[in-house]
Amino acid sequence: MKRRLVKKVFFTMFILCIAVIGSVVCKNKNTGVFINVNRNLPIYCVDTKDKKVALTFDVSWGTDNTDKILQVLDKYNIKASFFLVGGWVDQYPDKVKSIYEKGHEIGNHSNKHPDMTKISRDKIIQDIDINDSKIRSLTGEGTKLFRCPEGSYNNLVIQTVKDTNHYCIQWDVDSIDWREEGANLEYDRVVKKVKNGSIILFHNNAKYTPDNLPRVIEKLKKDGYEFVKVGDLIYKENYHIDYDGKQISN
Helix, strand or coil, X not given: XXXXXXXXXXXXXXXXXXXXXXXXXXXXXXXXXXXECCCCCCECEECCCCCEEEEEEEECCCCCCHHHHHHHHHHCCCCCEEEECHHHHHHCHHHHHHHHHCCCEEEECCCCCCCHHHCCHHHXXXXXXXXXXXXXXXXXXXXXXXXXXXXXCCHHXXXXXXXXXXXXXXXXXXXXXXXXXXXXXXXXXXXXXCCCCEEEEEECCCCCHHHHHHHHHHHHHHCCCEECCHHHHCCCCCEEECCCCEEEEC
């Protein structure tokens, strides 16, 4: 009798464990790895029926290609989103003003480009605030968007960014242009992955990006896509983010 009772208790505990695991873990269909559904995520892309995408540029070092990129965007009358690091803002204030005056969106990409998963909440807030102040002093406006350095984040980082009244923005289409592996390879990476609501990542100082941009723009325009700033793509309220990082309106 006791043996039966022990077996019954053990079986019940086993079922409960399975249920708990199932409630907090799901399979990511893109990566094939298991992730915690309770994990806080940034916005990787947006769920929309409209053929709209956003071009974004991480601006952390150098300025060689910044003017060329701005010229391409001017040529096609496209507004993009630039995520600036505070050190770059210090070095190139005239470039910051130019980006802003041309009507592009400026996002905060941290002040010193730290791995934010390795610093405290207070340090995260301080880093974001310092860069926001620098940008505001040049443009008259603070930022509403934030992108984590190296795309590195955890629950604390995402919640802290939210508490600073920023939308945390990642990307679902990565050119990986910083590797400078070749124009055609980078072009193919982008155009093959773009879908409605995509956020596309480039860097201001990558070798092939200025020459690739016209090709990417013309191809996506031909496919019917419209280019908008991230701030005009995302939902500002009444939304949720699924386990893939897709922002979905409620």
